[in-house]
Amino acid sequence: MASCTIEEVYKQREVTAQMVKRAEKAGFKAIVLTVDVPKLGRREADIKNKLISPKLKNFEGLFSTELRPSEGSGMEPSPLVDLMLRLVGISITKLPILVKGILTREDALKAVEAGVDGIVVSNHGARQLDYSPATITVLEEVVHVVGRRIPVLLDGGIRRGTDVFKALALGAKAVLIGRAVVYGLAAKGEDGVKKVIDMLKNEFELTMALSGCPTIYGITRNHVRTEDERLHSML
Numbered sequence: 001m002a003s004c005t006i007e008e009v010y011k012q013r014e015v016t017a018q019m020v021k022r023a024e025k026a027g028f029k030a031i032v033l034t035v036d037v038p039k040l041g042r043r044e045a046d047i048k049n050k051l052i053s054p055k056l057k058n059f060e061g062l063f064s065t066e067l068r069p070s071e072g073s074g075m076e077p078s079p080l081v082d083l084m085l086r087l088v089g090i091s092i093t094k095l096p097i098l099v100k101g102i103l104t105r106e107d108a109l110k111a112v113e114a115g116v117d118g119i120v121v122s123n124h125g126a127r128q129l130d131y132s133p134a135t136i137t138v139l140e141e142v143v144h145v146v147g148r149r150i151p152v153l154l155d156g157g158i159r160r161g162t163d164v165f166k167a168l169a170l171g172a173k174a175v176l177i178g179r180a181v182v183y184g185l186a187a188k189g190e191d192g193v194k195k196v197i198d199m200l201k202n203e204f205e206l207t208m209a210l211s212g213c214p215t216i217y218g219i220t221r222n223h224v225r226t227e228d229e230r231l232h233s234m235l
């Protein structure tokens with residue numbers, strides 16, 4: 001943190017506290033702390049398309065979120081994972097805090113030890129770092145180390161009901177959906193979002209029925225085979 005003054009760190013904490021209070025007041029049920037953007041990844045498509053983000057209204061008056069079109073996306077870098085967990089702390093809110101952006105058992109353990117209420121296995125939609133693993137391939141590693149202590153959720157790559165089914169079979173308690181709903185929004189606004197959610201729900205229910213699962217509690221690890229198991233069976 002030598003690159004920031006004490007006052008800057010304090011101000012960031014104040015801004016975070018204000019945002020959290022607003023979320024509480026507005027009735028949000030949890031806070032999701034994204035820990036995989038200590039620095040924005042090099043998003044070449046954004047640079048090529050000279051992406052300009054709309055003004056981020058939630059931050060107005062708090063700090064600058066201006067993006068420079070010549071450089072593509074380039075928001076202020078956030079503090080590192082450890083620091084974020086310690087500084088933001090669990091003390092500023094009674095809402096459950098979930099940490100989003102975990103891909104390894106080591107970071108999952110750190111998050112559990114920091115006292116968070118849930119983990120979101122995420123690689124930021126593969127938008128941060130080339131060669132980061134697909135989240136579905138590391139989900140089980142995280143689920144194993146976390147055990148029953150806190151829920152593990154899966155984020156990234158959910159495009160079909162079968163993807164939801166696979167995630168639950170590998171131990172996720174729920175999934176997060178990013179671009180699928182954004183595509184619906186772009187195509188048909190609110191109705192488009194509803195349509196995407198309906199499609200996913202119908203596909204998921206069909207997958208359950210065809211896999212012999214009358215309820216979600218019937219979805220087990222035995223319902224899916226991973227790439228590792230396929231290789232083992234060939235030996």
Ligand SMILES: Cc1cc2nc3c(=O)[nH]c(=O)nc-3n(C[C@H](O)[C@H](O)[C@H](O)COP(=O)(O)O)c2cc1C
Nearest residue numbers: 034100122124125155156157158176177178179180
């Ligand atoms: C246009 C766009 C903006 C995003 N902005 C944020 C963000 O501000 N904070 C964050 O934690 N994740 C952000 N994400 C990542 C998503 O929350 C999510 O991790 C990712 O989209 C999941 O992958 P999926 O799109 O395959 O479902 C963004 C994703 C997209 C596509």
